[in-house]
Amino acid sequence: MxxxxxxxxxxxxxxxxxxxxxxxxxxxxxxxxxxxEAAAVVxxxxxxxxxxxxxxxxxxxxxxxSDVPEGxxxxxxDVMAKIIQDDGFSYALFGGGLLGFEIGAGLTxxxxxxxxMEVTSVKVADGKLVSERPILGDSQIADVGYVSxxxxxxxxxxxxDVKESGGTAEVVxxxxxxxxxxxxxxxxxxxxxxxxxxDIEAADVLIGGxxxxxxxxxxxxxEELAGAFPNGAVAATRAxxxxxxxxxxxxxxxxxKTVAPKLYLAVGVSGAIQHKVGMQNSEAIIAINKDAxxxxxxxxxxxxxxxxxxxxxxxxxxxxxxxx
Amino acid sequence: MKICVLVKEVPDAAVQKRIxxxxxxxxRSGENNLNPFDTHxxxxxxxxxxxxxxxxxxxxAVTMGPDSAQRALQKAVALGADRSVHLCDDALLGSDVCATxxxxxxxxxSENPDLxxxxxxxxxxxxxxxxAVVAEHLKMPxxxxxxxxxxEGDKLxxxxxAEYGYDTVALTMPAVISVGDAINEPRYPSLKAIMGAxxxxxxxxxxxxxxxxxxxxxxxxxxxxxxxxxxxxxxxxGEIIEDEDTAETVEKIVAWLDExxxx
Ligand SMILES: Cc1cc2nc3c(=O)[nH]c(=O)nc-3n(C[C@H](O)[C@H](O)[C@H](O)COP(=O)(O)OP(=O)(O)OC[C@H]3O[C@@H](n4cnc5c(N)ncnc54)[C@H](O)[C@@H]3O)c2cc1C
Ligand SMILES: Cc1cc2nc3c(=O)[nH]c(=O)nc-3n(C[C@H](O)[C@H](O)[C@H](O)COP(=O)(O)OP(=O)(O)OC[C@H]3O[C@@H](n4cnc5c(N)ncnc54)[C@H](O)[C@@H]3O)c2cc1C
Numbered sequence: 001m002x003x004x005x006x007x008x009x010x011x012x013x014x015x016x017x018x019x020x021x022x023x024x025x026x027x028x029x030x031x032x033x034x035x036x037e038a039a040a041v042v043x044x045x046x047x048x049x050x051x052x053x054x055x056x057x058x059x060x061x062x063x064x065x066s067d068v069p070e071g072x073x074x075x076x077x078d079v080m081a082k083i084i085q086d087d088g089f090s091y092a093l094f095g096g097g098l099l100g101f102e103i104g105a106g107l108t109x110x111x112x113x114x115x116x117m118e119v120t121s122v123k124v125a126d127g128k129l130v131s132e133r134p135i136l137g138d139s140q141i142a143d144v145g146y147v148s149x150x151x152x153x154x155x156x157x158x159x160x161d162v163k164e165s166g167g168t169a170e171v172v173x174x175x176x177x178x179x180x181x182x183x184x185x186x187x188x189x190x191x192x193x194x195x196x197x198x199d200i201e202a203a204d205v206l207i208g209g210x211x212x213x214x215x216x217x218x219x220x221x222x223e224e225l226a227g228a229f230p231n232g233a234v235a236a237t238r239a240x241x242x243x244x245x246x247x248x249x250x251x252x253x254x255x256x257k258t259v260a261p262k263l264y265l266a267v268g269v270s271g272a273i274q275h276k277v278g279m280q281n282s283e284a285i286i287a288i289n290k291d292a293x294x295x296x297x298x299x300x301x302x303x304x305x306x307x308x309x310x311x312x313x314x315x316x317x318x319x320x321x322x323x324x
Numbered sequence: 325m326k327i328c329v330l331v332k333e334v335p336d337a338a339v340q341k342r343i344x345x346x347x348x349x350x351x352r353s354g355e356n357n358l359n360p361f362d363t364h365x366x367x368x369x370x371x372x373x374x375x376x377x378x379x380x381x382x383x384x385a386v387t388m389g390p391d392s393a394q395r396a397l398q399k400a401v402a403l404g405a406d407r408s409v410h411l412c413d414d415a416l417l418g419s420d421v422c423a424t425x426x427x428x429x430x431x432x433x434s435e436n437p438d439l440x441x442x443x444x445x446x447x448x449x450x451x452x453x454x455x456a457v458v459a460e461h462l463k464m465p466x467x468x469x470x471x472x473x474x475x476e477g478d479k480l481x482x483x484x485x486a487e488y489g490y491d492t493v494a495l496t497m498p499a500v501i502s503v504g505d506a507i508n509e510p511r512y513p514s515l516k517a518i519m520g521a522x523x524x525x526x527x528x529x530x531x532x533x534x535x536x537x538x539x540x541x542x543x544x545x546x547x548x549x550x551x552x553x554x555x556x557x558x559x560x561x562g563e564i565i566e567d568e569d570t571a572e573t574v575e576k577i578v579a580w581l582d583e584x585x586x587x
Contacts, residue, residue: 009487011488012488017487071486071491072493073456073466074459074460074465074466077460097486097487098468098469098485098486098487099486099487101452101453101456101468102453102456102466102467102468103456104453105421105425105453105454105455105456105457105460106456106457106459106460108421108422108425108453108457108460108547109422109425109426109429109456109457109458109459109460109461110460112422112547113422113547114420114422114546114547114548114549115420115421115422115451115453115547115548116548117451117452117453118450125551130551134556135343135450136341136342136343136448137341138556139341139556140343140553140554140555140556141553141554141555141556142343142550142552142553142554143550143551143552143553143554144548144549144550144551145548145549145551146547146548146549147546147547147548147549148547151547151548154453179463180463181459181463181464181465182465184464184465184495184496184499185465185466185467185493185494185495185496185499186493186494187491187492187493188481188492188493188494189490189491189492190486190488190489190491191486191488191489191490191491192489192490192491192492193489193490194489194490205586229586229587230587238485238504238506239505239506241485242471242485242504242505242506243506248485248489248490255469255485255486255487262586263581263586273450284584284586285562286577286580292566293337293338297562297564299559299562300562301562301563302562302563302564302565302577302580303562303563303564303565304564304565304567304573304577305564305565305566305567306565306566306567306570306573307567310567310570311567311570311573311574311577314570314571314574315574315577315578318574318575318578319578319587322578322587323587
């Protein structure tokens with residue numbers, strides 16, 4: 001039985017992503033059940049100390065490809081494919097996010113491997129890993145196994161808890177020749193912050209605005225509604241951030257923030273899984289949406305089927321009147 | 325140059341999607357439609373053809389799917405594709421991402437495109453991995469979830485959001501790009517385009533026509549296997565208010581908030 005190789009994503013300066021650290025912890029515990037080892041792979045600018053520190057999440061070995069840039073999938077596919085083949089890993093595991101999807105997909109093609117994604121939990125059955133993969137808007141959970149090795153597992157955002165075990169890891173530097181096509185993508189800028197640096201994490205109440213608002217101006221009404229609550233702020237979906245209607249710092253979800261306010265009031269938000277994963281632990285969820293079949297109603301405590309343009313202003317007015 | 329757009333037929337948004345417990349596959353017997361996310365990829369391709377930044381001769385819609393998937397291709401053509409290719413073969417049934425990626429790459433190879441565009445995700449499988457799988461087989465650079473593309477010579481400067489914010493990445497063509505739904509506002513097809521779509525060339529291919537080995541696709545070629553389907557933990561259903569009288573609706577919302585001491 002080969003081990004589990006985990007990709008540890010970082011910001012370019014060796015500050016690791018929380019979802020990757022969770023994946024390391026998960027791999028460590030799964031590997032011990034399998035009687036195998038878990039290892040990490042890092043690329044780019046990662047110091048000895050930073051690489052060794054991954055041992056704190058249970059892995060004993062960290063492969064480091066310093067010459068390979070962080071942030072683009074295909075060069076990392078080259079690195080991971082080589083390590084998996086040379087050292088006989090049975091699985092590759094990724095924490096939730098975006099790059100792990102691209103790298104995992106690339107490995108699927110390169111190594112002729114099975115892949116599961118949006119995985120919320122992994123279990124061991126007969127000495128093999130089985131992924132729990134929610135499907136069809138989380139209405140069912142499929143247990144998916146692999147018919148060959150390696151198996152590629154891509155986690156859902158926040159699926160794996162970070163567990164610190166206090167160890168330190170051995171760092172092994174690797175040199176990998178990149179495929180020709182992996183060198184035909186060039187990072188020009190990475191991690192640009194678009195829009196104001198708003199703080200949404202301290203708010204008790206978040207008004208989550210989506211494409212149903214119709215335009216950037218629609219967010220004025222959200223801000224008014226947020227102002228009618230004690231300690232309210234405004235959050236957004238990727239669709240509206242991509243459209244430039246609201247700052248990236250306010251985005252909730254798979255490639256944004258994870259929040260758990262006392263109240264999340266979603267207006268004109270469909271409730272895509274990639275948004276849900278960032279706000280489903282809110283204490284109370286209210287949704288206003290004109291489509292009675294919108295997925296958001298499946299996980300709202302109070303669902304209001306109607307036109308936000310009619311309801312929001314009146315709600316703001318009523319709350320302001322109460323506040324006096 | 326040639327742009328191929330990958331499009332998929334998926335159950336219509338109004339259909340309650342379910343897995344057939346016999347086959348462990350998605351029940352596709354209800355109303356189907358073109359994957360809504362793919363309309364953005366078609367629109368992006370058609371805008372390149374209409375514009376003068378890229379010398380696009382042809383936009384070709386490509387799908388793999390059952391007989392009915394022809395209708396998705398016709399929609400793609402109504403939205404501006406010049407012709408379409410349908411990979412249709414019983415041997416493909418039950419293909420997972422690994423097998424689907426291989427099969428699609430083979431059809432694409434037979435078209436030899438300079439650019440391949442896809443949607444951000446399919447509305448049924450929601451695997452959002454096909455783009456990167458196909459790119460690797462075609463030995464092309466790729467990027468997913470792209471919301472802006474600028475042409476700079478033989479390079480495409482692409483913008484997309486990743487874990488730390490927005491990345492700008494230059495890809496040298498030929499390349500594979502999956503586009504996010506914020507990249508454009510797809511047009512509605514004109515009646516003339518809808519009527520004309522059936523007359524545009526539609527090439528149906530079996531696996532042998534594009535050199536796909538039956539053992540590499542379908543159930544036999546798939547590397548994942550669904551062992552069981554389980555229900556998620558039961559969750560208390562939320563309360564629903566239909567907004568008929570808005571004053572009353574607002575009163576109810578306020579009372580609900582009040583009860584939970586949220587105001
Ligand atoms: C890899 C990946 C990562 C992603 N990461 C994220 C992420 O981090 N965060 C995120 O949010 N998304 C993310 N997405 C995108 C996600 O899949 C959805 O596309 C997005 O969340 C949809 O945003 P929305 O709800 O604003 O828009 P839509 O899905 O278009 O929904 C708009 C809703 O508004 C309703 N509406 C319209 N008009 C009105 C009205 N007048 N009154 C009331 N309701 C109205 C409609 O019924 C609809 O339900 C990601 C996707 C992928 C593939
Ligand atoms: C509910 C469900 C869950 C599944 N889970 C898994 C899983 O965990 N692992 C696994 O290996 N397989 C899985 N599959 C099978 C997988 O969905 C199919 O192999 C599918 O053809 C490719 O994935 P996708 O449609 O989700 O692609 P995505 O990667 O989400 O699609 C992105 C884009 O690729 C293009 N595209 C996708 N399929 C086609 C096609 N057939 N023809 C042309 N263009 C296409 C479209 O442009 C689409 O917008 C699942 C299927 C279902 C129905």
